[in-house]
Amino acid sequence: NIPPDLSQCVFVIEQALSVRALQELVTAAGSET
Structure with missing residues (x-):
């Protein structure tokens, strides 16, 4: 159903x-410490 280009995108x-x-x-996480 879905074209390969669209699925790749x-x-x-x-x-x-x-x-x-x-x-x-x-x-x-880095800014908390």
Whole structure:
């Protein structure tokens, strides 16, 4: 149903979001100490 280009784009976006969320968690934990 979904064209491969769209699924690839969604995958990349999800990866970028997860990486950004991890970075924010790390910076938040680092600023607390």
